[in-house]
Amino acid sequence: MSGPTPKPFTKEELPSLARNVIQRAKFPQLATIDGDQPRVRPVSPVRVDDDFTIYVANLRSYGKTHEIAANPKVELNYLDDDHDQVRITGVAEVLTDSAILHEIWEHNALLRRYLGSPDNPELIIYRIRPNRVRFMREWALEYHDVPLSE
Numbered sequence: 001m002s003g004p005t006p007k008p009f010t011k012e013e014l015p016s017l018a019r020n021v022i023q024r025a026k027f028p029q030l031a032t033i034d035g036d037q038p039r040v041r042p043v044s045p046v047r048v049d050d051d052f053t054i055y056v057a058n059l060r061s062y063g064k065t066h067e068i069a070a071n072p073k074v075e076l077n078y079l080d081d082d083h084d085q086v087r088i089t090g091v092a093e094v095l096t097d098s099a100i101l102h103e104i105w106e107h108n109a110l111l112r113r114y115l116g117s118p119d120n121p122e123l124i125i126y127r128i129r130p131n132r133v134r135f136m137r138e139w140a141l142e143y144h145d146v147p148l149s150e
Helices: 011-025 063-070 098-106 109-115
Strands: 029-034 037-042 045-048 054-059 073-079 085-094 123-136
Touching: 011 073, 011 085, 011 123, 029 063, 037 063, 045 098, 054 063, 054 085, 054 098, 098 109, 098 123
Parallel strands: none
Antiparallel strands: 029 037, 029 073, 045 054, 054 123, 073 085, 085 123
């Protein structure tokens, strides 16, 4: 049984196609490593930059805190309603830039409601800097590397 033929695209369209999937999917799956066991969970990014840097809020008491501290290599997988995918492989770091933290805080009512202050010791914002971004159209069964700005 053969599936539908994926809509063709050019290499120049890849960054835009990937950004569109991220915008439509909203809630990616975050993969971390817990010792020798992979762990995957949905996350809600609090900021997405044009260069595919993703910011994820976390509570210090969550399991991923210890997993990322032990091994900051992570991967995010976005899957939209059309089953197009974007995979962002990168390194997570704790955000220490107070200007970016306050900007995220001011634009996120949920953080303000549940944590009260950006100085809440439970709050961690991870900045995931991409070292590889891949896009796959549904039925294509082939990933395409999205060029990253240098």
